Structures are given as C-alpha cells and as structure tokens.
Amino acid sequence: MSTIALAAMGPLPDGLTALVAEALRRAFALPVATLPALAEPADAYSPRRNQWLASAFLEHLLAAAPPAPFRLLGLTERDLFVPVLSFVYGQAQLEGRAAVVSLARLRPEFHGLAQDGALVERRVATEAVHEVGHTLGLVHCLDRRCPMSLSIDLTDLDRKTAEPCPGCSALVEGSSAMKRARAVAEGGRR
Numbered sequence: 001m002s003t004i005a006l007a008a009m010g011p012l013p014d015g016l017t018a019l020v021a022e023a024l025r026r027a028f029a030l031p032v033a034t035l036p037a038l039a040e041p042a043d044a045y046s047p048r049r050n051q052w053l054a055s056a057f058l059e060h061l062l063a064a065a066p067p068a069p070f071r072l073l074g075l076t077e078r079d080l081f082v083p084v085l086s087f088v089y090g091q092a093q094l095e096g097r098a099a100v101v102s103l104a105r106l107r108p109e110f111h112g113l114a115q116d117g118a119l120v121e122r123r124v125a126t127e128a129v130h131e132v133g134h135t136l137g138l139v140h141c142l143d144r145r146c147p148m149s150l151s152i153d154l155t156d157l158d159r160k161t162a163e164p165c166p167g168c169s170a171l172v173e174g175s176s177a178m179k180r181a182r183a184v185a186e187g188g189r190r
C-alpha cells in the first residue's frame, strides 16, 4: 500500500508530480502514489492579501483525498500564507497526515527573473521532502545542505539538496511515525 500520496491541487506542469514522487521515494524509501488532481479550496483565497491560506489547503486535502494513505502531500501553484507570515513555501502538520508545497515563489519569474524549469523542479523536490519530513516527525536541521534546514529565502533553499543528511535519516528511521509508515507499506504487500 502506498504510504505517501501526492495530489496536484489545481493545474500543475506535466510530469511534476512524478518527479516529486521519485524525490520522496529516494529520501524516505517509502512507496509513493499519485492521486487524481484535486480542486483548490476556493474559500482559501484572501482578496486582501491576494494569497491563499495554507491551512485551508491542508484541510481540503484531508477531506478530499482517500483516507488510506498514511501521509498526504498537496502541490499548488498558488501563493500560500499563514496569518503571521508574509508567505510560506509550504506547510505541514508536524507528525500529522497532511502537507502542502507552493510552487509560486519557487518560480524565478515570480521574482522578475527568467523562467527555469529545471531549477523549479529541484526546488519543489527539496521542499516536498522538507514538508513530508515534518509529517514524519523531523524538525529543522542545522546542516544547510539538508532539506530539513529552514529556508527563509531562495538563497537558503538553493543550498539544500533533496537528500536528508545522515542525522535526519537516522532520526526519521528511528521515529515512531516511520515505524507506522513501514507497517502500512508492509500491510499492503500481503
């Protein structure tokens, strides 16, 4: 059984979910599936901010996706925020089921730079590993190359890889969330 399920929330570039699925498989050695695309939560939009409320994406994902997957990751083009921050690249429930990543600010063109598809792919893979890592109980890491380190801006983000550092890999392997994740994956194979 798939332990992690990915869903596009609204339109996404072709092939992006497959690429993110592969990054998650490599990072956590768990089975990853892609769900049919979901609609965006229309009530998440804030006209005042011209942004979308991240927690509404998490709630929508939990309500709309099938209950079976152990962890759910939504991907959206929308620019996400939480009330106390000007924006977020993504949000996750720490040791919870749901996480979301926004492509909006990962795109160079958002910042007035030339489009770069390969760069966007690298960034979204890294942020997907970061947010799913939180759902598996990982907290922020001090290794600037580790996907679990905190990104304040794209300079931070571009220092990171999608491969968790040895410390985070050991932590996640020993976590109770990962033990449950492995049990879910095993259960589906019988």
Ligand SMILES: [Zn+2]
Binding pocket: 130, 134, 140, 150
């Ligand atoms: Zn984080």
Ligand SMILES: [Zn+2]
Binding pocket: 141, 142, 143, 146, 147, 148, 149, 164, 165, 166, 167, 168, 169
């Ligand atoms: Zn780390």
